[in-house]
Amino acid sequence: MKRTLGTCYYPEHWPEEIWADDARRMAEAGLTWVRIGEFSWSRLEPTSGDLRWEWLDRAIDTLGAVGLRVVLGTPTATPPRWMIDKHPDMLAVDADGRPRKFGSRRHYCFSHLGYREESRRITRLMAERYGQNPHIGAWQTDNEYGCHDTTISYSDAARDGFRNWLAGRYGDINTLNEAWRNIFWSMEYRSFDEVDLPNLTVTEPNPPHVQDFRRYTSDMVVTFNKIQVDEIKAQSKAPVSHNYMGRVTDFDHFAVGADLEIATWDSYPLGFLEDRVGADADHQRAYARQGDPDFQAFHHDLYRAVGRGRWWVMEQQPGPVNWAPYNPSPLPGIVRLWTWEAFAHGAEAVCYFRWRQAPFAQEQMHAGLLRPDSKDAPAIHEAREVAAELADAPEVRPHQAPVALIFDYDSDWAWNTQPHGAGLSYFSLVFDHYRALRRAGLSVDIVPPSQTDFTNYRLIMAPGVMHLMEGLKQALSKAEGYVAYGPRTGARDAGFKIPVPLPPAICGLDVTISRVESLRPDMPVALQGDGAVTGYLEELVGQAPVLLETQTGAPVLVGDNSHSYCGAWLDADGLDRLVEQLCLRVGIERQVMPEGVRTRRTASEEFWFNHRAESVDTPVGPLPPAGVLRRVL
């Protein structure tokens, strides 16, 4: 596979006179791809039924004329104003019951059947017109599903859809009452029409009520996306993609991805560090111009799994953005580092968002490869540098990491439905494990809970999978590699009940969770030796050998030669000890990373990255700030 670069472009924003020059400069900068179209509905169809394709025809021709390959986006993330007149109830409704207004983007409810048909219609028309166009190299459905918390809607459409979905899942209402144990607070229903959405209750709603609503909501995204994919594939052989966001877990990305050929994601390392990584202030300050050293890598590995090997960065931050609480400038060289890091994790392409900074509208402070006055912005120099480096780089060969880390969206919703302790989240738990594996210098594959084959993985980590589906349970029990289960594994059945016999109920490991506690963040429970439990701790009973315990002798990690169970949320030192023990046991060699330095291996290359703003001595020599070292193996 040849690695390529690209950018995101909005011909409708610029005078047609400059399109050709823009295209020429893109090509000259070494770019292969240009994504267009995804917000252009009001120009494609200014009023309902009045289609205007000509400008887009010309834009595609102009771009294609210099050899650029077009990624064409469906425009459904921004339904035009007239659509609201046609479907007034299509607007998303927030948890407070307020319909959100027209005037920005993503204002539709995934459950609205009328809008779903509009989305199918415009996609079909677009696919019919461009399905055979030789310049179209790929498609994109919609834009950033779930961005701005737009997955969940409490609309009437969602309520009606949820009732139907429940009827389909449970068949009759008594089955639902029993599955949810609605008797608990006299919450029993007499028909599916009595079930409402789980917002605005006096105190917390029944957890399975919430969890099923989360599952329903995710299914609506899958359905919405699949309709577009089907329309496109009926007309075109070019691969279909969607650009996911960072740390959006409100729908099952694997399920959406199952209908796509390529997963892409939008990587904004500085913005994400400010608004979603969740690091402490010191860490945020230290990496303010570089981004978190693990957050992008985690998503690279995640979306490689979502795309079943095929994935891109569709939007790569090129300079300060407009939307984070604070928007610093990137460290010189770090845009190059981000790009190479994506390639190190197997990206086919990295596209910079956006070509030219738009001096207008919501993203006027979002940097591009060009300044608003069309002069080169700093990032284009780093992009050109990567383009030159890529020219000499070897082809990529697929590669399996020694470690698999399971990521399960259903578990993320379950932790959210019932965190048990303030601030506890599944994403953070898995990410903490990922960080520890990276600090040990290990390459990691993230795998979905639907994985059935763990062949060649020497270590499989599965923290926090609250509902362990039968298939995964079987696959893990048959895995040849060592399986390290983490806190809350199998803690709930499909109906969000605690199973009896009590969790974790791991075949062959005599351990039972007899009690669970959550802890104030300021009262860590020290381990014997380094490290501590923070925030969450289970009381473990049983005869399984104890591998880690607290200073007062309570077992924290138990296990044998084939699997272990950790009943606690460990801090960084504790996780490092866990990883060390596991590596020793399975014979993986660790390589302890200096602060801010990370390494990644593929079948053909080894990469080292210095995420710090200072030079760092590493086992492969000193690395300058934002330094990248590539070694062909």
Add this chain to the structure above:
Amino acid sequence: MKRTLGTCYYPEHWPEEIWADDARRMAEAGLTWVRIGEFSWSRLEPTSGDLRWEWLDRAIDTLGAVGLRVVLGTPTATPPRWMIDKHPDMLAVDADGRPRKFGSRRHYCFSHLGYREESRRITRLMAERYGQNPHIGAWQTDNEYGCHDTTISYSDAARDGFRNWLAGRYGDINTLNEAWRNIFWSMEYRSFDEVDLPNLTVTEPNPPHVQDFRRYTSDMVVTFNKIQVDEIKAQSKAPVSHNYMGRVTDFDHFAVGADLEIATWDSYPLGFLEDRVGADADHQRAYARQGDPDFQAFHHDLYRAVGRGRWWVMEQQPGPVNWAPYNPSPLPGIVRLWTWEAFAHGAEAVCYFRWRQAPFAQEQMHAGLLRPDSKDAPAIHEAREVAAELADAPEVRPHQAPVALIFDYDSDWAWNTQPHGAGLSYFSLVFDHYRALRRAGLSVDIVPPSQTDFTNYRLIMAPGVMHLMEGLKQALSKAEGYVAYGPRTGARDAGFKIPVPLPPAICGLDVTISRVESLRPDMPVALQGDGAVTGYLEELVGQAPVLLETQTGAPVLVGDNSHSYCGAWLDADGLDRLVEQLCLRVGIERQVMPEGVRTRRTASEEFWFNHRAESVDTPVGPLPPAGVLRRVL
């Protein structure tokens, strides 16, 4: 009086096959009481008018068969789903004007006349069926009035009820206009129908408008409860109780209690420390597994007053709960300590909530005496230990403490209506005084503002009673004991106006509040000697002798041989000095407690409790962590 133990049980949650074994194990553990029924409406009446008592008959029989005494709860805290169809406007409405949805509990508005009749109807039917049942030892109305902030509702029903209530109170609208001084901002009304609820105003509404709404709201709870009590008492001789919550002050517990025979409360020491005690982080960390050393005792003393001597703990925390921000496990031994502490304060019974941890629905993470798999959870061992100890313990004899501390719900609303400084609350002020009395080793009686007889109290403390009703004023002026008035005493008349002559207007004490200030928490005003004023300070003028003053010579405490007035919120050191001065004056011997240690005397016994997680040396010898020392006098 013989002291007893019990538990809370939900036969409707479990297969009928296991009821008998559950009952047997309860009896074997030494339990006397089992509370049932309070959330079971959807099983008693699955649809309107379709009554199903048989399962409850059998449950009561099964429990009674092993000698258990049943506390039967009315199921009105959880109206079933069909009730909402019958009375769509019965849902409580929050301050933002949003009706709260079905799907959890306590979703009714106390003002709704239709629901009030439904509540009367189901109570009557229940009382008719079980009023003469020999196994019914007591009744409970509803469950935890006010929990989840459900006392106050801004519904149409509340608005209509409030207008009627005002018409009843003021007679004609001009009287109301004058009482509230509505002229202030042209807020005058022409009829009661023009008065709205005091939410969603542009800036603060008129304080008497808010205060009267609070009084109205409290009256609605009293009315709601009394209807149930009347229905039960018409059919049954067993005593009627209600289970109050900790630090719920939104309605007058004394007024509700006046219609009950027994006050009970639900004591969750660890949950309360996390979500409502209001202590600083160090204190929360130090007592995270034990609970605050004074918070439960305060409520024990409060509910002893509410029950006019007869009170229980109806729900005693037995392990980690599910609902606090953090839910740690209790320190070994502390469940026993909590139980004995309740008895030390005069409880007739302590019931553990709940029998078996329910592995489903909202409280699935709430520990019980049994684990979800029916094995013993840790608390049942401590309960058994107490049961054994009780067998040897003497009968309880009633006893009056040397110190009375007034608690007035109307004042709590008044401070809330007008805190004057951010974070100032009446509850906290009274609790700070209570803590200081406890640090001095004193037993305290909490008394209502309706108290007319203070015979045998050597010290009466009355901080913060903003509206000092005539009856209390007279009673205090005639009391033989020393009366220590605190800040804001008599600061408002019944119409929330500052009286002229100015407060505190204490007969025989020449002191006038000439000015009032509230202070940032970070700028305490130091006293001469130890201690400081924090948050709230009055400027006192007059000839009364000065007992405490600031370093700049401003009087803070003035008084003579029969009463004193403190015009400040004192910190802990300042309150200790206040208590010391008062004790010296009235000849009460203090016994300064080590940190975390508390003592309580009854007529026949003296108790010492170590609330700390470490051993502590005390005047009665070393006490281990969670240690309890009982001495028969």
Add this chain to the structure above:
Amino acid sequence: MKRTLGTCYYPEHWPEEIWADDARRMAEAGLTWVRIGEFSWSRLEPTSGDLRWEWLDRAIDTLGAVGLRVVLGTPTATPPRWMIDKHPDMLAVDADGRPRKFGSRRHYCFSHLGYREESRRITRLMAERYGQNPHIGAWQTDNEYGCHDTTISYSDAARDGFRNWLAGRYGDINTLNEAWRNIFWSMEYRSFDEVDLPNLTVTEPNPPHVQDFRRYTSDMVVTFNKIQVDEIKAQSKAPVSHNYMGRVTDFDHFAVGADLEIATWDSYPLGFLEDRVGADADHQRAYARQGDPDFQAFHHDLYRAVGRGRWWVMEQQPGPVNWAPYNPSPLPGIVRLWTWEAFAHGAEAVCYFRWRQAPFAQEQMHAGLLRPDSKDAPAIHEAREVAAELADAPEVRPHQAPVALIFDYDSDWAWNTQPHGAGLSYFSLVFDHYRALRRAGLSVDIVPPSQTDFTNYRLIMAPGVMHLMEGLKQALSKAEGYVAYGPRTGARDAGFKIPVPLPPAICGLDVTISRVESLRPDMPVALQGDGAVTGYLEELVGQAPVLLETQTGAPVLVGDNSHSYCGAWLDADGLDRLVEQLCLRVGIERQVMPEGVRTRRTASEEFWFNHRAESVDTPVGPLPPAGVLRRVL
């Protein structure tokens, strides 16, 4: 001009029997002015059309009889309850879409045409009755426009008005679409009737959409006010005023002021320090009883500009207030200091709010010159002291300061529409510059962006004027004084677009902003030498001489002999260096102030004020706490 004192009085709050004695005591205290009437509508017109002027006639007569001059307020800030029945849709609607209720004040929407006519009607009737009354010395329109965030309303009336306003501004919808570049996210409209208000969108609305709504909203205040002014001026020769608030920037005070003869403002130094100055905790604690040393002065200078030289303090805090988070008592002497400070900045009159503390309704804890029991409160002594000092003081002569500082409301909205970094506000930026000028001992004139003549100003500072209108741009380029432009100057055109060529585009200065970043507050960028950049930093390119740079050599301040541009938000040390450089360059002598000491010169006098609670040595000798030193020049 003779300087005078006054107070605010509410005859409708008090028995008519005490009016005469109140009047006598006002006169005896040396007061000249008494403001009345502004909240009295429900007594002037108890029901629609039933006018009752007699009590007001008598009140004016009684006050006038002792020589007091009356400021008569129109009562439109408190429409009575019956008005809501007449115009149910006149209530203001908040950003969440909730209509605010009757029951406090300022509950009207400025856009409501029906209420606008009611306001015109009552003003006309009042002006007809009192326009020739010899005791009326001045008028006041309404009360504190914008207080309690009441400028912006999201009502239907506002939506309709906004559409009309847009139609007037843009003519046709395509012009608007192009000006706002609505194509960006397919936000294009087909008619003005499709434009909604910019609240409740999914993510941020288009900045020009917001900014135009802010401009529209401000225009509604101007229109509302002008209607009253016109009605009054048709009947009366007495000057018309309005009492503005501190740090209310939601409408253009200059534009409202253009229709007034006198600008007044309501100065609450202690309340403002607690709730709006925005200082850190140490500063708030140090000045808790004195108020911020610069905040009042800033507003004095601002409202001198708004009133084109004629301005008053209409409400001067005399003691603790009721509405701040914390409400401490003023330091003895500080009420006198506040009064003299206003005169030092050119006030014609200072009126204390209020005459007698009202022991009822919302402001019952707001101190007055009298206590609720009519005894003297502390402030009246300080007022009498000032009255005596004024008797000996010279007449005031107008005076121009050496430094002009531009304040532009449109820029404040623009920064608010797009702060780019959390917490960045235009008001704070300008105020930081003002503080630095005051620390250098300089007198400052605040000037509006409409200023065309900068004659005699030796230094003109213009930080943050995001849209530099053509007139101001021309005036500044022709100014003889040195012009110091600050960050974001000219950063947007009228349509909220980034201009190309890029900002700041200052004629004759070769500097271009090539990139902009915002920074976490905890990561200042150090300058070479003292000081740092905090929060906001531009990358400057070009050949203009560099005057300040960062430690890494990035230019921060560039300039030549006639103007400079600073591309950063400097901290206090940095701003002191900026002011020092500028003063050196233009030959203004600085006088570095001790902490908490400030000086102000007029044509005839020099004043020194010690805002600290301790004595301070100053160049003019030691000043006691709250000390005031006046020197006739």
